[in-house]
Amino acid sequence: MCGIVGCILKEDEDVAPILFDCISKLEYRGYDSIGLATFSDNKIHIKKDKGKIIEVDNKLNLTDMPGSFGIAHVRWATHGDPSKMNSHPHVDEENTVAVVHNGIIENYLEIKEKLTLEGHVFKSETDTEVIPHLIQKFMDEKFDLEHAVRKTIEVIEGAYAIAAISTREPNKIVATRKDSPLIVGLGENGYYLASDSPAILKYAKDIIYPEKGEIVIVDREGVIVHDEFDNVVNKQIETINWTPEMAEKEGYEHFMIKEINEQATAVTNTLTQKENIQEIIDDVGDLQRVCFVACGTSYHASLTGKYLIESIAGIPTDVILASEFKYSVNTLNDKTLVVFISQSGETADSLKALDVANQTSKTLGIVNVAGSAITRRADYVIQTQAGPEIGVAATKTYVAQLTSIYLFAAVLSKNEELLSELEKVPAFIDEVLEQDDFIKELSKRYNYARDFFYLGRGYSYPTALEGALKLKEISYIHGEGYAAGELKHGPLALIDEGIPVVVILPPGDNYRKTMSNLEEVKSRGANVLALGAEGDESLKTKADVVIPINPDVKEIIAPLVYIVPLQLIAYYITLEKGHDPDKPKNLAKCVTVE
């Protein structure tokens, strides 16, 4: 959802190569345009255009810009098509102020109208362009950059993280945020601003997290944060334990396949959270209801949580899409634990719901990104230990979320057997990954397909939903996940000769019934791809093809293992189609608008 970066170097060196390196690491947040602004010789220099980073760099040579401080942006268009004119940084008409922005200014039309009447001339269709014009207007009224930014945020409504530079106050970057992420990095060679930590991992490990409405003033001497009354805020410095290599492809063709291959480690590392989870459970005390709130893949992890907590801990559990949460507010009370699951910890829909839930209930965030908004606003936090995830399609963070939920349920119900099953999961995942070549070959068989169905019962139903989401978001093939028993209540009418149906069939209580569902679709001509226990001869005779999984993977832990082949299928089908799995069209990694 757009990424912003700012950097001011302590020495008089060119900042453009560093800005470019940092902003390139945020390509997962927006990849329709890129732009940089630097300052030197009393001028703001700007290079920007629509297109992927590499294309724009080939055309404009983005690392060749003068000046030791500047700002940069990658765009995921909301207002106005991807175009050079709409790319950031945006400036006022005299080129005295340049701004990068992540978020949406909801009242930009009325501001634009007013400023136009005052003589301002706008060049773009963006909401952002009002910001440099407002800052310029307030600087004309003799406010310094910091206070011009402060006056600007009194006028604008919506979500924003902004960074601004001005020719009238060189060697300074002023930044602020509300409902969009912004971090400040204290590096050895300079000071950094960024939407997300992968941008600056190489340069700064010590991080400050500005709160809503705080103004960050960065110059060569350091960083000062002011609250809304101009008081200096003593910010806590936190150290990130991710390494720069974690945010690199490290020899893999795409981040997605690298991250699929890191899943066993993500599970192992997340299992270390057991003690933290025990402390949370002890502190929460009497718990009569659990309510998960999430979006997308995190919602599917939550659905698995409902099956698990209700069946092994006997606690009523609901799962609510964050964007639909407001209709359930009246059912919350102080005996409800509201659990927010999110990879980024910055999803706008989830944050909105969290603020509401905090008023009545205890809240827990299960989040991958340390220091993100959910971690700062929830009462309790479990940090999934998946490391940075760059591919837009969530993979390793999904299994890490599941691991946290399983640990939570096992600790809550004192279920030692489940805990020991969890320990085996990393090895099971690695066994599936050994079938990479087989799954790659298999994926070529589906080049003709326009629709896929995914069927699973019980614990395998959320896996079916997640398998279908992976396929559709990166390959653009329609995929539909169904509870296997529900198919006959309508969608069976869609099953035709050759339509691919993926059936998830781990050994366990649901096996026989799901097998009947497999036969229903097979007898109507479906091309059945089954996931089941290695050595299941009956499955081999009934399905067109089987991906064998270790028979020791019990139904209850199957979601952690059976998702892996589905991720691989989505990945390889996407490659067959010639699409980029890391950057699917229209999508961004972190959705900071409602």
Ligand code: M6R
């Ligand atoms: O960062 P979050 O987990 O809150 O994000 C929620 C969804 O936007 C996210 O899971 C999305 O569905 C992914 N693209 C799925 O791969």
